[in-house]
């Protein structure tokens with residue numbers, strides 16, 4: 233199986249594994265994409281190690297986009313011009329450095345029908361992302377491209393303005409925010425005052441968390457077309473796959489990747505299902521995990537496997553207390569993992585210790601299946617109920633306030649599987665913005 237990945241220093245927040253996992257599934261390719269965090273003095277060892285082990289290629293991120301260059305055999309023109317590499321192809325023992333952030337910027341403009349030729353542009357920031365945007369625009373015929381810095385210094389290829397200079401600015405076609413101002417958790421900040429935005433034709437904010445920054449919102453309020461950084465994030469990954477797989481896929485897959493990404497819940501958090509027995513935690517846990525390309529972890533089967541007996545036998549032979557101890561162990565183990573969807577048992581909410589672990593690991597979704605529906609469904613294998621509907625109602629009365637208290641969101645489960653799954657992702661999206 234081919235393997236790819238991301239080289240960087242701290243990577244746990246990256247969503248590249250989700251994006252490339254999605255692309256592999258769409259392309260029907262048996263391949264994996266992993267995070268390879270390495271300390272600066274191990275960059276060369278990591279690169280050579282990956283080649284030796286037969287990797288197909290890697291992405292490179294901060295702080296190694298420049299540092300990797302002397303380690304490579306060849307560079308494309310744009311990687312050389314930008315002095316930065318974010319994608320490496322390993323082919324026949326040689327290493328070739330590309331910059332798909334550059335290609336991604338272009339794909340993003342195309343996707344949104346934004347032309348560069350003859351246009352004027354102002355780019356906030358002077359870092360790697362700002363230079364990538366400036367180079368692409370000017371390489372593709374923009375009439376005038378200016379960067380803006382809090383401390384304008386050495387001009388290089390482009391003029392650098394100060395923020396004060398912007399008050400004298402006449403109409404400009406394209407505004408690009410390539411600074412982190414407005415990014416989560418500082419979502420109330422904006423790089424440019426609302427009153428200045430009317431001078432711009434379109435606003436491109438390279439930030440994708442949140443999906444609508446304050447800059448974008450204030451632009452839209454004044455009728456200006458605004459684009460977030462999601463398409464560029466998707467496009468640089470699509471462009472990297474084009475290089476690794478040696479075929480063009482952007483036409484076909486850029487839009488589906490963007491859709492997939494806008495559905496992703498806040499990616500640093502696992503998902504956890506809570507709710508009554510029979511509410512659908514195991515069912516929707518597996519469906520959500522499949523949609524995200526994450527691992528599915530269900531506490532009950534895990535406990536059964538470790539104990540070597542069924543849940544009913546554990547209750548009968550060892551008692552509920554013993555079961556609850558095993559359940560807490562399962563929750564502790566699952567909470568340590570990343571990129572997992574966890575289905576708990578209906579009684580997990582009764583131990584505060586469980587809930588502290590689960591709250592720290594992710595977003596808690598309360599699956600609210602009407603109790604009358606649960607009462608008419610098959611509840612075998614659930615020893616606490618034992619076919620006793622009265623017991624079901626009394627458990628519900630006792631636990632309902634707990635589910636409601638702990639949940640970050642509550643999803644009514646009385647529709648088709650597809651419809652409920654969609655509403656789970658809708659709700660998560662709303663919470664993370």
Ligand SMILES: Nc1ncnc2c1ncn2[C@@H]1O[C@H](COP(=O)(O)OP(=O)(O)O)[C@@H](O)[C@H]1O
Nearest residue numbers: 508509510511512513514515516647648649652
């Ligand atoms: N929206 C739904 N549509 C159809 N069947 C459902 C729905 N939600 C749950 N079910 C069914 O209810 C039963 C209990 O679901 P399960 O996932 O085992 O619940 P839990 O893990 O919460 O105990 C399963 O047979 C499941 O297929």
Ligand SMILES: O=C(O)C1=C[C@@H](OP(=O)(O)O)[C@@H](O)[C@H](O)C1
Nearest residue numbers: 508509510577578579614615616
């Ligand atoms: O509600 C409970 O206390 C229990 C629920 C069951 O899981 P489900 O909620 O998946 O049925 C299982 O953990 C055990 O029978 C105890």
Ligand SMILES: [Mg+2]
Nearest residue numbers: 513514532575
């Ligand atoms: Mg279950």
